[in-house]
Amino acid sequence: MCQGGVGLTDAIRISDLHKSFGEKQAVRGMELVVPAGSLHGFIGPNGAGKTTTIRMIMSIIFPDRGELSVLGKKSAIESKDRIGYLPEERGVYKKMKVLPFIKYMAKLKGVTDQGLHMRATDWLERVGLGEVAAKKCEELSKGMQQKVQFIASVIHKPELLILDEPFSGLDPVNMRLLRDLIREINDSGTTIIFSTHVMAQAEQLCDNIVMIHNGQKVLDDPLDRIRSRFDPKALLLEPMDRNLNEAQLTSIAGVELANRVDTGWEIVLEDGLAPSEAIARIASQIETARIEVKRPSLEDIFIQIVQDDSYVPASGMQEVAS
Amino acid sequence: MNRMLLIAWREFASTALTKGFIIGGFIVPAVILVVMVTLLPVLMKDEGKAIEGEVSIIDQTGVLADDIALRLTPEMLAEETQTFDMKIEPGMTPTPEQTSELLSKAMMRTIPKLTVKELGASADPEVAKEPLREGTAQEGGVLALAVIDANAVVTDETTGAGVPKFGAYQLFVKPKLKDSVQSTIRRAIAESIREARLENAGLSPDQVNALTRVDAEQTKEITEEGERDSIEGLNMILPGGFMILMMMAVMIGGQYLLTTTVEEKSSRVVEVLLSAVSPMQLMTGKILGQLMVGGLIMMVYGSVGIAGLVIAALTDVINPMVLVWLVLFFVLAYVQIASMMAAVGSAVNEMREAQSLMTPVMAIIMIPYMLWMPVAMNPSGTFAVVCSFLPPVNSFMMMVRIASTERPDTWQILVSLGISVVSSILVLKGAAKIFRVGLLMYGKPPNLKTLIKWIRMA
Known part of the structure; x- marks a missing residue:
């Protein structure tokens, strides 16, 4: 980090x-x-x-x-x-060679000639483009061109x-x-x-x-604070029994929903239930291969924010238009 | 400033220091020039196969046929062609008749092989025309029929003033018979009739020639440095030459500027550049770079022109001050045209889209081409004076006036220069606004109305 x-x-x-x-x-x-x-x-x-x-x-x-x-x-x-x-x-x-292009851009940014050649070739070596310094930019792949631009x-x-x-x-x-x-x-x-x-x-x-x-x-906000603000409300469960059904999971107190996912189940918890408490309850009732808190991704948080009409934008700004 | 020069140098180097530019700009024109000077005259000299055929004559005078036949023998034609150049001596101003003859001779590099057949005074012209309807001139046979009136040499008729009124002759030819051959036949008949008339009047053709021919020495121009031969047309060619030289440099520089701007935009390198320099710095740097390209073109081609004048010992026809004005007016005209080109280039995504926006710019460029002739013919006239103060063509028109025989007053040149400076600044500012907005605009290309909106918006 x-x-x-x-x-x-x-x-x-x-x-x-x-x-x-x-x-x-x-x-x-x-x-x-x-x-x-x-x-x-x-x-x-x-x-x-x-x-x-x-x-x-x-x-x-x-x-x-x-x-x-x-x-x-x-x-x-x-x-x-x-x-x-x-x-x-x-x-x-496109018609310019790689090394002159980098030098030209550096000079436009106020870098003097002194040591410029060395600095440019060093950078090319670092990104694995040392061999193409004398090639025209148009001869490079898109990825290579992107590294040159970087x-x-x-x-x-x-x-x-x-x-x-x-x-x-x-x-x-x-x-x-x-x-x-x-x-x-x-x-x-x-x-x-x-x-x-x-x-x-x-x-x-x-x-x-x-x-x-x-x-x-x-x-x-800092990423950690964002994650802590948007409390996790779901667990990822991989049961030993592959034939486990939804009813068995939703019958556990505090489990609101159970959705089948690739490797097992995503369990959505009722509001107010701490994930640690829920893990303990599930583990006591279901034979478990793996269980973990599903951390909200930025994507989840973003979707949650834009879908929540009552969300107040950062810095006390206007509410987000839905 | 340093960054602007950096951009200018890259612009110049990426344009002028390329094989394409050197080949297209200098080597190809040089090769064309060498071919024109050396190979073309050789190729033109060989006219191909000589025309062979018969010329029928219905000579109603009864005295001309033999003389015409003699004049049309290949030997006589060859001798006439060889001796003609000697008739026009150096320094002599040929009469219109001689000029026409000279042109005809120049065209007739290959002597035709003609035989003359007299059909008799009473022959029916309609019957005599029949052979002309068969075949082509290249196939030979009867090529022409000349019908000479009976009173072409001797006449009783007179005009009201008592001057004899002679008959004429008429020539009928096969389709597509070369103009040079037709001209040869006509000249032989006309000469023959003329000499017969003179002899009939008791006059010697040589005496008449001597009496009617007026030789003139080469016209001389008296300059401070001494005398020199006057070359007719130079007073027109020189202003036109200066304007075309200036126009060529402006056009080439401007066109390259348009191309490189469109390329920078379409390759998306422009935003990277804008992170280092302002749009105004970028545009000015690019204009400067292409100014050097235009300047190089002007210098090289101008040097060729000056070398030509040195060879012809005409260096004194150009005042060195004219060259100073040329540079100043070139720079100002270039800035105006180049700014417009840069604005157009920044507004479009590819060259194809630039065409519609280029129309008004091209119209502006074409105006001097249409105006230079009347301005050069009367450089002190009201029209010329007005044109030389009217932006954006004033730089070109003032240059035509400066290079002409009637050099304008210095105050007029300075006013025109001032107008060019002001209009250059205005065009540059307007173009910079379009450039700033246009560079980052992608998608549908704008029309002229949108460009004006951008100027107001920026």
Whole structure:
């Protein structure tokens, strides 16, 4: 798990940020503080407003109203060299060779020639692309191009790194490689914002989660706190007896529902019953191969939030539209 | 600034330092030029198989047929072709008649083999025409029929003023008989009639030629440096040449800018760039880069033109100050056109979609092509003056005026330059707004109305 804030200034502060495109309100009253050194996950479905928020943070587009500061400056324009950005819509110069492309991007970020060649080749070696340095970008596979783009976003050693859907299109091996690199960069003190619509990815990588839905922030907490707030209400049971039926399970006091799943049963508990108490009751009545608390995934939490009309959005904002 | 230059250099290098650009921009035109200068005259000289056939004559005067036959013998035609060039001596201004003859001779590289058959004064022209209806000119046979009026040489008729009124001749030819052969036959008949008339009037054709021919020495232009031969048309060619040179550089630079912008957008590299530089820096850097490409084109082709003038010892026709104005007006015209191209490139997703938005830009580019001739013909006229103050074509039109014989007053040049500077800034600002919005817009390409909305919105 990545480290939390390092106790310096906040890397990003956003207050009452709004952005519309015609009739569509892409971001509504966004409030956000990202402490320096943290690894924040921006999660939410496609079209939730994550990329728009990121583009405003990057000063690529500008808010209709609201205030933001990035690395202590009023706008990212003033601190572009200190920020690394891997956009969702990314590409390379197809006809350019890999090494010159990385060097070009580094120079645009203010890196001088001194030691640049070494730094670029080191990075290529680290991601396993040492052999393709002299190849044209168009000759690389999509995954390879993505790694080149990642290098281009970190080559200048940014203080703030924003990664928008960095794993899309990567195979599991490269996904793991990139995940390890992100952790390593965060461990060195770089603040990272990581945006994804695949919530399991954020769950694996981040300890701070910002959930965005319909242009609003609906959740903003450390992952542990989120899990503790959304109490587990279900158990996963693998009985010794494969022929166990639903009635046998629902007859146990405190069991509201029993649903068959791949390896056994998902048991939904009645409100107020502690999971430990329920496990004890079930284990005493059913011969059990394995039983565990089903931890709510971010996806479960997200669905629970957006389906709950009474849920109050984070930071005392308006209620989420159902 | 440093980043802008970085973008500019990449833009220039990725365009101009490529095999495609070097081959397409310089090697191919050079090869074409060499072919035109060396191979083309050789190829044109060989006209193919000589035309062979018969020319029938109904000579109602009864005195011309033999002379015409003599004039149309291959030997006489060959001699005439060889000696003609000597008639037009260097420095002589040929008469319109001589010019026509010169052209005809130039066309007739292969001497036709013609035989003349006199059909008799009383022959029926309608019957004589029959052979012309058979076969083609290439197959030979009777190629032409000349019917000469009886009073073509001697006449009793006079006009009201007492001047003799002679008869004429009429030529009938087979379809598709070469113009050069027709011209040869006509010339032989006309010469024959003319000489017969002169002799009949008791005049020597040589004397008449000597009396009617007026030779003129080459016109000289008197300059501060001395005298030089005046070349007719140069006063028109020079302004046109400057405008085309400028136009070519602007067009090529602008077109490349459009292409690279669309490429950056479609390959999605643009958002990565925007994380490092502002849209204005990106656009300005790209414009600068392609300005260098346009400048390179202008320099290379301009140098070829200047080399031509050096060879022709005409270097003094260009005032060095003209070159300074050329550079200034080129830069300003380029900024306007390139800004529009960049705006269009940022608004579309692929080149195909750019076509409809390019129409108004192309219309602007075409206007100078239509206007340069009237402006060059009367560079101090009201029309030319107005055109040279009217953006966005004023840069081109002022350049035409500057390169013309009647150089405009310096204040006019400076006003035009000022107008170009202001319009360049306005176009650049408007384009930057479209560029900023358009770069991140994907999907349905916008129309002109949407672009105007973007300018207001940004």
